[in-house]
Amino acid sequence: MRRLLATAVLVAFALVGSAGPALAHNVLISSDPADGATVETGPERITLTFDQYVQDAGTNEVALTGPDGGQWAEGPIEVKGNVVTAPVRPLGPAGEYTIGFRILSADGHPVAERLTFTLTQPGTGTPAAAGTTAQAPQTGTAAPAPAGDDGSGGGVPVWVWIAGAVVLLGVGLTLALRLGGGPADSGKDS
Incomplete structure (x- = not known):
């Protein structure tokens, strides 16, 4: 017994x-700008690096909201392996900016999180139209899968x-x- x-x-x-x-769902391991960072000039893009492959299914989103409530992320995001990149408009007012993202994890589940950074010197940019976020292209053409990947979503x-x-x-x-x-x-x- x-x-x-x-x-x-x-x-x-x-x-x-x-x-x-x-x-296990994907976990954000780094970002540029980093969470809680203080920057003098606005970034040209937001880069999010995860611990696992991110599915490029056309449902991934990245938003950048300024201190005035304006949206600053614009254009198609790019997914390469475990790195997601979103273009950013030239920033405007100084203050705290919030990065919000929603990605499709390697295991097929969505992962969402918010990060912040502070812009100390105001820029000359203007926000995008209300409700604008950087999104994966909806054309049905996905970016090429990483080398050695069979396209099944990784893992x-x-x-x-x-x-x-x-x-x-x-x-x-x-x-x-x-x-x-x-x-x-x-x-x-x-």
């Missing part, structure tokens, strides 16, 4: 340990993790049942 319990615990830990990577498919977990569970139960007739059971035969 102890062996069965020990095997079940090991299998449970293996299932939990192997499920983590399959269920290991979830079904592989599930199949592996089922195999581990089966092996664990088989071992537990075969090894179950240990020394504690040998005294019953006499």
Whole structure:
């Protein structure tokens, strides 16, 4: 009975340990401008770098809202592997700008977040029309996939993790049942 319990615990830990990577969404690892940064001149583009491949499905968006509520991101965004880039209009008033993004994670789930930076010197730009955000092109033509990518969205498919977990569970139960007739059971035969 102890062996069965020990095997079940090991299998449970293996299932939990192997499920983590399959269920993880993309995480932002850096941005330019950096979150909380103070800059004297406005950036020409916003660059967001993630820990995993970002799907270029035409649904990704990046918005840049100024202290006056104006929109400063403009034009199509570009997705190359794990890097998303959005063009920015020349900035206007000094103050805090908010970067908002929504991308399609490698595992197929949307990821959204907000970052801020502060512009210390006012620029000469004017905001874009209300409701404008930088978006992936809607032409149906995606940017080329990274080298070695089969275009399936990156990462290991979830079904592989599930199949592996089922195999581990089966092996664990088989071992537990075969090894179950240990020394504690040998005294019953006499």
